[in-house]
Amino acid sequence: MSRGLRKKGSYVGGNRTISHDRQHETPLSMEEETGRRGVDDKNRNLHRIRGTREMNDFTRYLAGRVIAGGMNRREFMGRAMAAGVTLSSAGTLFAKSAAAQTPQKGGNLKLGLEGGAATDSIDPAKATSQVMFAAVRTWGDTLVETHPETRAPIPSLAESWAPSPDAKTWTFKIRKGVTFHDGKEMTVDDVVATLKRHSDEKTESGAAGMLKSITGIENKGGDLVVTLDAGNADLPAIFTDYHLVIQPNGGVDNPTAGIGTGPYKVKSFEPGVRMTFEKNENDWRTDRGYVQTVEMITMNDATARVAALASGQVQFINRVDPKTVALLTRAPTVQLLTTSGGGHYVFIMHCDKAPFDNIDVRMALKYAINREEMVERILGGYGKVGNDFPINDTYALFPEGIEQRAYDPDKAAFHYKKSGHSGPILLRTSEVAFPGAVDASVLFQQSAKKAGIEIELKREPGDGYWSNVWNVQPFSASYWGSRATQDQFYSGAYLSTADWNDTRFKNETFDKLLISARGELDEAKRREMYREMAMLVRDEGGTILPMFNDFVNAGTKKLMGYVSDIGNDMSNGYVASRVWFSA
Numbered sequence: 001m002s003r004g005l006r007k008k009g010s011y012v013g014g015n016r017t018i019s020h021d022r023q024h025e026t027p028l029s030m031e032e033e034t035g036r037r038g039v040d041d042k043n044r045n046l047h048r049i050r051g052t053r054e055m056n057d058f059t060r061y062l063a064g065r066v067i068a069g070g071m072n073r074r075e076f077m078g079r080a081m082a083a084g085v086t087l088s089s090a091g092t093l094f095a096k097s098a099a100a101q102t103p104q105k106g107g108n109l110k111l112g113l114e115g116g117a118a119t120d121s122i123d124p125a126k127a128t129s130q131v132m133f134a135a136v137r138t139w140g141d142t143l144v145e146t147h148p149e150t151r152a153p154i155p156s157l158a159e160s161w162a163p164s165p166d167a168k169t170w171t172f173k174i175r176k177g178v179t180f181h182d183g184k185e186m187t188v189d190d191v192v193a194t195l196k197r198h199s200d201e202k203t204e205s206g207a208a209g210m211l212k213s214i215t216g217i218e219n220k221g222g223d224l225v226v227t228l229d230a231g232n233a234d235l236p237a238i239f240t241d242y243h244l245v246i247q248p249n250g251g252v253d254n255p256t257a258g259i260g261t262g263p264y265k266v267k268s269f270e271p272g273v274r275m276t277f278e279k280n281e282n283d284w285r286t287d288r289g290y291v292q293t294v295e296m297i298t299m300n301d302a303t304a305r306v307a308a309l310a311s312g313q314v315q316f317i318n319r320v321d322p323k324t325v326a327l328l329t330r331a332p333t334v335q336l337l338t339t340s341g342g343g344h345y346v347f348i349m350h351c352d353k354a355p356f357d358n359i360d361v362r363m364a365l366k367y368a369i370n371r372e373e374m375v376e377r378i379l380g381g382y383g384k385v386g387n388d389f390p391i392n393d394t395y396a397l398f399p400e401g402i403e404q405r406a407y408d409p410d411k412a413a414f415h416y417k418k419s420g421h422s423g424p425i426l427l428r429t430s431e432v433a434f435p436g437a438v439d440a441s442v443l444f445q446q447s448a449k450k451a452g453i454e455i456e457l458k459r460e461p462g463d464g465y466w467s468n469v470w471n472v473q474p475f476s477a478s479y480w481g482s483r484a485t486q487d488q489f490y491s492g493a494y495l496s497t498a499d500w501n502d503t504r505f506k507n508e509t510f511d512k513l514l515i516s517a518r519g520e521l522d523e524a525k526r527r528e529m530y531r532e533m534a535m536l537v538r539d540e541g542g543t544i545l546p547m548f549n550d551f552v553n554a555g556t557k558k559l560m561g562y563v564s565d566i567g568n569d570m571s572n573g574y575v576a577s578r579v580w581f582s583a
Contacts, residue, residue, distance in 0.1 A: 103561055103580035109291040111576065112305045112314040115432060116298030118272035119467040123255040124245045125198060125205035128466050130318060130569065131298055133242055133481075135275050137573030138294060139181070140245025140260030143172060143191065143224075144236045148565035148572065151396075151484045153236040157186070157246055157261065158224070167231035167519055172224040178284040180248050181265045188219040193250025195226070198243060207243040209498030210491040213518070231519025237484035238491075242573055263289030263577045272298050272463060277576070290561070290580035300432055300462045309334060309554055316555040316579070318570050321435045322380030328554060337553045341566040342394045342482035342489075344386055345378075345434040345549055347427065347444065349542035350474040352504040356542055360419035363539075366405060367412035368448040371546040377443065378436040382552050386545035389534040390493070394566055395486050397523065399531035402538070412451035424456040428469050432462035433477035434549070441477055444546075471502045478502065479549075481568040486530050490514050494537060503542030510536045558582045 080090040115130025124136045143158040158172040178186045197203060199211035216227035226235065245260050258266035261284065264277035277294040297314065299305045305317040306324055310331045320328065320336070329336055349356035349365070356362055371385045384392065387404055429441040438459060445455040460469050469476050483489040492498055495514060496506040510533055517529040537543060551569040555562060561579045565572035571579075 103290045104583055105290050105292075105580065107291045107581040108293045108295070109316070109576060109579065109581075110295045110297060110314040112297050112299040112308045112317045114298075114300050114302070114305065114319045114435075116272050116296075116300065117432075117463045117466060119464055120271040121256065122258045122266070122269055123251070124243050124247070125203065125207070125251070125255060127243060128206065128470075131275070131296055133568075134318075134570050134573050134575060135266075135296060136242050136245055137262070138264050138277055138296075138576045139258055139262045139266050140247070141262050142242065142244050143174075143239040143246065146237070146240050146484050146565075146567045146572065148563050148567060151237070151394075151482075151567055153240060153484065157191070158236075158239070161236050163231075163233070163235070167233050167235075167521075168228045170226045170228075170235050171220075172226070174222075174224055175284070178261050179282055180261055181259045181280060182248065183282075184248055186246060186248075186261055188222055188224055190248055190250060191224050191246055192217050192219050193252055194244065194246050195224075195250070197250040197252055197255075204499070205243055206500055207238075207241045207492070209493070209495050209500060210238045210241060210488055212491070212495070212497055213515070230515055232487070233521060234485045234487045234518065238488055240484050240567075241488065241492075264294055267293075274298065288574075288577040291576070294576045296576075302431070302435065306554075309556065312556065315559050315581075316553065316575060318553050319435045320552040320554050322378070322382050322552060323436070325380060325382075325552070333556050333558075334554055335557050335559070337555055337562050337564070338382060339551045339564040339566060339569075339571075340383075340394070341551060341568065342390075342392055343480065343549050343551055343569060344390060344392075344545050345374075345437070345440065345479050345547050346477070347441075347544040347546075348470075348476060348478050348503050349544070350504045351506070351542040353474040355419070355421045355425065356474055358419045358421065359540060360415040361421050361425075362542055364412045364414075364416035364419060364451065364453060365425075365448065366544055367408045367415065368451045368453050369444050369544060369546050370407040370447040371405075372407070373443060373447070374440055374546045378440045379547055379549055382550040384548045386547050387538060388541070388543055388545045389537040390480060390489055390543065390545060391486055391530070391534060392548050394482070397486060397527045397530050399527065399534045402531070402534060405538070407447060409447075409451040412448070412453065416451060416453050424454040425475065426456045426458060427475050427477070428458050428460050428473050429477040430460045430462050430465045430469070432465050433470075434479040435552075437477045440546075471500065482566065484567065486533075487514065487518055490533060494533075494541070505537065505541040505543075507536055507540060555579070 076094050077090050113131045117129060120129055120132050124140060127133060127136050141157050143156060144153045145156045147154050157175050159175050161170055161172045163170050174188050174191055180186055195217045198205040198207050199214050213228045213230060213232060214226060215229050218225050248259055263280055263283045265280050267276040267278050269275045275296045279289055279292050283289050302321045306328055308314045309317045328334055349362055351357060366388055375383050375385055391398060427441055429437050431438055441457050445457055448455050470478050493500050494505055496511050513529050513533050517526050520526040553570060558581050559579050560582050563571045563578050
């Protein structure tokens with residue numbers, strides 16, 4: 001869920017953004033908001049700025065903010081000098097950054113999005129669909145955000161943070177002067193209440209699994225202090241999770257009010273139909289929220305989305321089916337927007353339900369899927385082969401050297417016979433599971449048949465799929481977006497107690513490794529732990545992961561500023577707040 005090319009193109013922020021009329025590639029390294037102009041403008045502006053030798057990672061990030069949306073000189077100078085840049089260098093850097101073309105303000109942005117349903121909730125704790133993922137990012141802010149190139153934590157509502165030597169106690173400085181959409185000032189108490197609501201034992205939050213280690217959340221002298229049961233070097237990254245947007249009194253009083261601190265205010269909400277927003281004129285940031293209004297329209301039909309974009313009915317669509325890319329890019333007004341990240345398409349088995357409680361049944365199905373065929377025919381080359389664990393080389397400490405599992409009908413038949421199971425295996429699928437999910441399920445059915453395994457397909461309606469099928473039925477098609485760290489992903493989806501453990505994978509050894517890895521500061525040891533965890537998931541878990549997908553979206557050519565963010569799909573959900581229209 002949002003739980004989010006090898007073709008020719010241009011790089012934006014180190015990730016691929018493709019326009020069909022571009023034939024060159026220029027790797028860049030600008031920070032968070034660099035992508036707010038056309039590709040040519042980015043190249044020129046970044047080459048101007050690269051001449052400043054003193055510009056470290058954080059000052060590049062600040063320069064990107066200036067280029068992107070006009071961070072004022074006072075704010076830039078203060079933050080740059082605090083980072084150790086001299087007065088004259090900071091002044092030069094600001095001048096060069098400010099000389100770049102700034103985004104145009106105004107206009108009405110319409111997005112045609114797949115993934116909405118009548119069961120959608122505006123409560124960020126319960127946000128699961130693609131539409132609600134983008135919606136929450138539009139009206140709310142988290143304490144921490146991630147760098148679009150590296151996933152490294154960067155400040156948001158938390159200005160800074162510091163751990164104790166054992167990484168068990170963390171102190172966060174909360175930004176002052178930020179107001180909610182209802183005019184009330186955000187306080188540390190609101191932050192405390194938010195985190196407590198999502199970590200409560202009775203919570204239904206999708207972030208609950210990642211917060212299990214928290215033993216204390218309190219306001220100490222105006223700072224947020226979080227205490228853990230064990231050290232965790234990745235705690236700031238956990239607070240980037242999109243469920244954890246800060247709400248008045250934590251959302252306890254009215255979790256579906258849609259009141260946050262983000263760049264847009266919720267104007268109307270019709271679940272499964274549309275959601276509209278208007279600009280927050282009191283936004284605490286100046287480098288986002290360029291369009292005046294935003295409308296997210298649920299369009300679960302792929303053909304309808306493409307037609308709406310080509311006709312100008314909408315200016316952005318998500319989840320472009322790779323089979324339609326050639327046709328779509330013939331339209332002179334359309335550009336393709338893609339990003340390689342950690343998103344993946346999966347077939348998930350509940351390890352605690354027959355016949356999937358039999359490890360040989362699970363192994364048989366893993367060998368019975370033709371991954372290379374899936375990448376070629378379903379992704380059209382816009383992705384990579386998966387290996388039945390949810391981490392790829394976009395993550396830090398990626399466990400290299402694990403043998404790639406290949407399609408092997410003989411091994412599949414061996415394990416299937418050993419399991420003693422007979423009869424058809426029911427796989428539920430839907431087009432909303434991921435682009436091409438129904439076709440992928442048919443390919444799976446055909447490849448399994450060669451191993452003597454009968455897969456029966458049931459095509460489920462898109463409306464209600466995420467509430468009635470995913471995480472409910474024992475064998476179904478699904479997808480996952482990226483997370484900031486391996487720990488964050490595993491804690492939310494593979495820890496035995498995780499609410500979103502959609503394969504019911506419960507392994508005591510895995511759990512102990514996960515907890516130990518959190519507080520391990522030796523990278524070599526931590527990498528080895530992650531390798532062992534990956535092997536456990538790959539060989540014993542219920543995840544069949546045939547492919548890591550590139551995020552393939554599209555927009556009109558007048559849509560500027562799209563940031564190719566490896567964090568997740570749709571510019572990590574921030575598409576509405578980052579883009580603007582050319583004149």
